[in-house]
Amino acid sequence: MLATRHLFIDIAGIVLLGIVIFLMSTANSLTIFHSLPDSIYQMNMLFLSILIEALPFVLIGVLIAGFIQIFVTETMIEKWLPKNRLLAICASCFAGALFPACECGIVPIVRRLVGKGVPIYAGIGFLLTGPLINPIVIASTYMAFGNNMKIAVLRMVAGFIIAIIASFTLSIFFQGNELKHAVALQSHDHPTKHPFSERLSNMLKHTVDEFFDMGKYLVFGALAAAFVQTYISTGDLVSIGSSVAASTGLMMGLAYLLSLCSEADAFIGASFKNLFPTTAVLGFLIYGPMIDLKNTFMMLSVFRKRLVFGFILIVSAVVFGVLMLIQPFL
Amino acid sequence: MRFQFQQALRAVILLAFVIFLFQLHNSGDLYQYINPKYEVLSQVGCFLFLILFLVQLTRIWAKKSCSCCSNGTGHTHDHGDGALGLKKVFFYIVILLPILSGTLMPEVTLNSSIAEKKGSMMSLANTALSSKENKQVDPGNANIEPEPQMPGNPANENIPLEHYEEDPNVSQNIMEKAKYDQIMSKLQSENHIQFTEQLYAPFYQEINENMRQFVGKEITLTGFIYKEKDFKPNQFVLGRFLITHCIADANLIGFLSELEHGTEPKEDTWVEAKGRIEIQEYDGVEMPALKIEEWKEIGEPKHPYVYPVSIQIH
Numbered sequence: 001m002l003a004t005r006h007l008f009i010d011i012a013g014i015v016l017l018g019i020v021i022f023l024m025s026t027a028n029s030l031t032i033f034h035s036l037p038d039s040i041y042q043m044n045m046l047f048l049s050i051l052i053e054a055l056p057f058v059l060i061g062v063l064i065a066g067f068i069q070i071f072v073t074e075t076m077i078e079k080w081l082p083k084n085r086l087l088a089i090c091a092s093c094f095a096g097a098l099f100p101a102c103e104c105g106i107v108p109i110v111r112r113l114v115g116k117g118v119p120i121y122a123g124i125g126f127l128l129t130g131p132l133i134n135p136i137v138i139a140s141t142y143m144a145f146g147n148n149m150k151i152a153v154l155r156m157v158a159g160f161i162i163a164i165i166a167s168f169t170l171s172i173f174f175q176g177n178e179l180k181h182a183v184a185l186q187s188h189d190h191p192t193k194h195p196f197s198e199r200l201s202n203m204l205k206h207t208v209d210e211f212f213d214m215g216k217y218l219v220f221g222a223l224a225a226a227f228v229q230t231y232i233s234t235g236d237l238v239s240i241g242s243s244v245a246a247s248t249g250l251m252m253g254l255a256y257l258l259s260l261c262s263e264a265d266a267f268i269g270a271s272f273k274n275l276f277p278t279t280a281v282l283g284f285l286i287y288g289p290m291i292d293l294k295n296t297f298m299m300l301s302v303f304r305k306r307l308v309f310g311f312i313l314i315v316s317a318v319v320f321g322v323l324m325l326i327q328p329f330l
Numbered sequence: 331m332r333f334q335f336q337q338a339l340r341a342v343i344l345l346a347f348v349i350f351l352f353q354l355h356n357s358g359d360l361y362q363y364i365n366p367k368y369e370v371l372s373q374v375g376c377f378l379f380l381i382l383f384l385v386q387l388t389r390i391w392a393k394k395s396c397s398c399c400s401n402g403t404g405h406t407h408d409h410g411d412g413a414l415g416l417k418k419v420f421f422y423i424v425i426l427l428p429i430l431s432g433t434l435m436p437e438v439t440l441n442s443s444i445a446e447k448k449g450s451m452m453s454l455a456n457t458a459l460s461s462k463e464n465k466q467v468d469p470g471n472a473n474i475e476p477e478p479q480m481p482g483n484p485a486n487e488n489i490p491l492e493h494y495e496e497d498p499n500v501s502q503n504i505m506e507k508a509k510y511d512q513i514m515s516k517l518q519s520e521n522h523i524q525f526t527e528q529l530y531a532p533f534y535q536e537i538n539e540n541m542r543q544f545v546g547k548e549i550t551l552t553g554f555i556y557k558e559k560d561f562k563p564n565q566f567v568l569g570r571f572l573i574t575h576c577i578a579d580a581n582l583i584g585f586l587s588e589l590e591h592g593t594e595p596k597e598d599t600w601v602e603a604k605g606r607i608e609i610q611e612y613d614g615v616e617m618p619a620l621k622i623e624e625w626k627e628i629g630e631p632k633h634p635y636v637y638p639v640s641i642q643i644h
Binding site: 014017033034036038039040041042044045046047048049050051052053055056059060063140143146201204205207208211212215216219220222223225226229230231232233234235238258259260261263264265267268271272273274275 | 335338339340342343344347351354360362363364368371372374375378379381382385386388389421424425427428431432434435436437438439440441443444446447448449451452453455456457459460572574575576577578579581638
């Protein structure tokens with residue numbers, strides 16, 4: 001009975017596979033895909049470009065996560081990470097600042113770290129500063145704002161402070177590891193059992209599984225971001241607000257929807273620098289790398305829903321609040 | 331030993347990604363998506379997919395996919411050995427979506443509809459507002475006299491610009507600092523400026539920053555036509571998308587243009603045009619604009635996008 005069922009599924013799968021191969025090889029003769037509205041094609045191009053840009057980073061992130069799996073043990077983390085909550089947050093934000101990551105690659109890494117016993121708030125601190133504070137982002141921000149260091153420095157310093165406050169706030173509400181599959185990762189910590197080559201091959205197999213786990217969310221995220229870019233007018237969005245508070249909120253919303261890579265968003269941010277107050281532009285530059293539409297999907301693949309939504313709420317409130325506080329001095 | 335269908339399917343999907351990325355590189359179509367500067371990164375991605383594919387091959391006939399999880403405390407993720415339910419089929423289709431849509435749908439170049447959604451006039455106005463003359467924040471710079479134009483020196487006028495046209499090194503867009511500085515410092519004394527693909531962005535920036543010093547100069551550039559709803563019939567923007575990383579961060583750069591007489595080019599046509607720089611007000615912002623003297627339709631260039639220059643310091 002069971003065997004028949006397996007056989008049936010196998011056959012169904014082979015048929016599916018055949019269809020895919022058939023479609024790929026006869027792509028050009030399927031004219032139906034050539035008579036869709038132009039905006040669909042434009043969206044498709046944006047969708048693919050976001051994916052092509054993000055995929056190497058995601059794969060590298062998943063691989064680094066695999067290395068953490070092999071080389072970092074729970075005892076090491078226990079030894080390195082300060083026991084004090086605030087100190088642990090500061091340490092993880094600092095580690096994130098030193099660690100050159102981007103927002104696509106960092107999610108699997110944080111998942112692995114949290115699985116290894118890093119408290120969730122420290123993991124989030126790392127997730128917040130990793131993509132925001134790194135040499136490439138500093139350099140591109142410096143260049144985009146006409147070789148002016150002011151915005152780049154403000155972005156890093158304010159971003160760092162915001163990351164610490166947001167992680168600390170989060171630590172009040174969330175204590176568990178908040179991973180979707182909570183128990184599981186503990187069982188992986190037996191690095192001495194297997195020879196290195198076997199561990200390496202297991203790591204690579206895990207990489208494949210993680211790619212398939214996360215890949216579907218990445219595709220959804222890229223699709224959503226491409227849809228926004230194709231059908232929602234930036235001009236209409238930003239024309240709504242004119243006060244500092246409203247424009248800051250709008251620029252943060254824009255950063256969320258556009259889901260740009262933190263290494264390239266400075267140039268887009270700079271294209272608003274004379275239309276909006278510095279505070280609003282900073283909102284765009286700081287909020288975008290911390291959380292965006294594409295990233296929300298990726299986080300949902302790893303963390304529980306309540307953590308993801310709590311995280312978005314807290315980060316939004318803290319970014320906005322801190323910017324409003326420092327706004328008179330900008 | 332049993333044939334693991336899902337593992338095989340995963341292997342095929344990984345291989346499909348390898349082939350898809352490889353074909354993009356091979357055909358040069360990759361430039362339709364990302365800045366060529368980041369090509370290597372994408373090659374790394376392609377290589378990683380290949381490794382994962384090879385690893386995955388070993389699991390197709392394996393009895394169990396992952397020995398390290400065998401102690402049964404639970405699974406962090408799907409190892410791909412369960413039954414293939416409807417939900418999983420859907421997820422596999424989602425992962426295959428980019429490959430399907432990338433193969434089935436035609437490749438297009440971003441056009442005026444994207445320019446409109448990106449609020450391109452707003453972005454042009456923003457650049458113009460960065461002008462030294464508009465801001466007047468830096469008196470040291472603002473007082474610099476326009477360089478003498480030396481009309482009597484033809485050697486200075488024509489020869490150098492022809493030079494830059496060669497070697498538009500699209501794949502990297504790297505330029506030595508000395509050469510870059512030399513070209514940029516001469517720019518204000520040229521009477522005719524030819525926009526090249528390599529220096530499109532710096533020329534645009536420079537003209538916006540010192541717009542008054544460029545008034546009356548003749549420039550030649552290529553670009554596509556973009557019209558905003560409130561434009562006059564003979565008004566349009568002539569420009570190209572600047573790509574920093576991937577086309578999702580495209581930013582239209584170019585000039586508000588006006589045609590004195592003759593038929594205007596249609597939206598989204600690619601043209602090469604010659605015009606003189608003047609200053610126009612749009613929405614209360616003074617910006618450099620072009621009075622088009624002549625234009626001709628050209629096909630879409632092989633490389634429709636322009637990229638920031640990377641200046642190399644030795």
